[in-house]
Amino acid sequence: MRVMVLVKATPDSEQGFRPTPEATAMMEAMGRFNDALAEAGVLIAGDGLKPSSAGKRVAFDGAARTVIDGPFPNPTELVAGFWLWEVADMDEALAWARRCPNPMPGPSELELRPLYEAADLA
Known part of the structure; x- marks a missing residue:
C-alpha cells in the first residue's frame, strides 16, 4: 500500500530554513533516515516545502478562480514536507514513522494517510 x-x-x-548547527544536525539525521527508507525499498518520493509565504492557493467557486497569495494562516494546519512510502500496511508505516527523527526543532507532528488504490475504486 502507498502512504x-x-x-x-x-x-x-x-x-524558512536557516543553516544553524542545530538545523544542520537535524538535516543530517533526516538524511540518514531517508537513506534507511530507500535501502528498505519504502521510499518512493519525499521533499521539504518552502514556507507558505512562497506559495499560492487557487480557490474555486463554480467557473470562477481566485488566486490567494501566501503566507497562509494557522501554520500547524499546513504541510512543511512529505514522503510517499510503499509499505505492507499501516502498521509498517507507523513503525517507520516512529523511527523518524523529529523533523522540527520543537514539537512536531506527522500525518500518515493511505492513498486510494485501483481496487478501492472498483
Whole structure:
C-alpha cells in the first residue's frame, strides 16, 4: 500500500530554513533516515516545502478562480514536507514513522494517510 506522510508545519518552519548547527544536525539525521527508507525499498518520493509565504492557493467557486497569495494562516494546519512510502500496511508505516527523527526543532507532528488504490475504486 502507498502512504503519504505529511510533515506538519510549525511557526518555526514557516520562517524558512536557516543553516544553524542545530538545523544542520537535524538535516543530517533526516538524511540518514531517508537513506534507511530507500535501502528498505519504502521510499518512493519525499521533499521539504518552502514556507507558505512562497506559495499560492487557487480557490474555486463554480467557473470562477481566485488566486490567494501566501503566507497562509494557522501554520500547524499546513504541510512543511512529505514522503510517499510503499509499505505492507499501516502498521509498517507507523513503525517507520516512529523511527523518524523529529523533523522540527520543537514539537512536531506527522500525518500518515493511505492513498486510494485501483481496487478501492472498483
